[in-house]
Amino acid sequence: MRILLTGSSGWLGRFLAPRLRAAGHRVTGLDVAPGAHTDMIGTVADRALIDLVFAERGIEAVIHGGALHKPDIVRYPNQAFVDVNLSGTLNLLEAAVAAGASRFVFTSTTSLMISTAIREGRGDAAVWIDETLASLEPRNIYGVTKLAAEQVCRLIHAEHGLPIMILRTSxxxxxxxxxxxxxxxxxxxxxxxxxxxxxxxxxxEAHLVALERAPEIGFGTFIISAPTPFVPGDVAALKIDAPGVIARYFPDAAALYARRGWHLPQSIDRVYDAGLAERVLGFRCKTDFTALLAAMRDGAELPVAHVADYISPKERSASVAN
Known part of the structure; x- marks a missing residue:
């Protein structure tokens, strides 16, 4: 397929674009900043540019990963979030419908499910979070615009039948x-x-699976997160004694952590349940806490990337420009 990938210079884009190409897709990368996998520089808020990309590249499917994120709140005004996260998503959806695209994958966020009360850890138990959580009260402009964009996705699917997969990534x-x-x-x-x-x-990988399954499923919203070892019956104990709960599932976790001078969480205030993605989308993350502990036991490289000084490409570009 001829796929438009937005956010192609970002952290997700640098891993997703090569996988798409390896799967035989022709990828056009669009981003506000240059990058190894970016073919066109520009913003999704520019409707004329979006129409040009669709016309010139014969786009058949969209993976919309580009967005302003939570750290951008201190750098950009609220209007920028509306322009990029909401209007930009609408631009892509309408262009996809006009072009007769066969599918649309939208990278959303679990952040939009977190209210101020959840964020502050109020209550006597951890909050068990799955796709049925309601009502949603995002705590910042990032979450508000991503939730609004999800609703626009739902509306476009209802009105035009465009298959759309919404991935709420943790x-x-x-x-x-x-x-x-x-x-x-x-x-x-x-x-x-x-x-x-x-x-x-x-x-x-979740985006590749969603891309393939979209026409069959039609429309779906899925939490994408490593499978949790916990069950809903653990929520009270997790809030007051997380190490005790963890020890029941992973008896040697505390010792493995101690060797590194690490600390287990004393309290856990929320748990994301990605079970729906496994049951309906057919996707389950390969890496979980079990895999992490196995790497620690074996002295192998840890499976979680940590780049303390990472700066997004758009901010690097802005710094150079200034």
Missing amino acids: RFFPEDDDTHLILSGENMKANELLHRRLTVEDAA
Whole structure:
């Protein structure tokens, strides 16, 4: 297929584009910043450019991974999020319909499911999060615009029948978390594999599976995250004694962590359940907390990428320009 991949210079794009090409697809990469997998420079908010790309490249399918993200909140005004995340998504959807595209995959985020109350860890138990969670009250402009974009996807599918897969990916960014600085970046990412993270390789693979399954499924919204070892009955204990719960599933985890000077989470406030993606989409992340501990036991390279000084290509480009 001739595929338009937005966000092709970003962290996901650099892993996804080669996989798409290896699968035999002809990929046109679109990004605001140059990159190894980017063919055209520009923003999805530019409708004339989007129409030009579809016309010149004969686009048959779209994977829309480009967006302004949570760290961008301190760098860009709210209107920029509306222009890129919402209007840009509408531009792509309408262009796809006009071109008779066969499928559309939208990279969304689990962040839009996290209210201020969940973010602050209120309540006596961890929140079990699956696709039935309601009502959704995103806590920032990033989540608000991604949720609105999901609703536009739903509307376009209903009105035009365009097969659309929405992937609510959990965390896979490589840099340090800008809000949690107590633990080292690697330690934090390892902990998050228990309940709110996946590898970028698994994120890329999920998009390939969604691309193939879209016409058959028609429309779907899926949480994409490493499979959690926990069950809903653990939520109360996870909030007050996460190490005790973890020890029941992984008896040697504390010792393995101690060898590295790492710390297990003392409390877990949310758990993402990716079971629907496994049952309906047919996708399950290959890397989970079990795989992480196996690598620690064997002295092998850890399966979670950590690049503490990672800077997104658009910010590097802006820095050079200035």
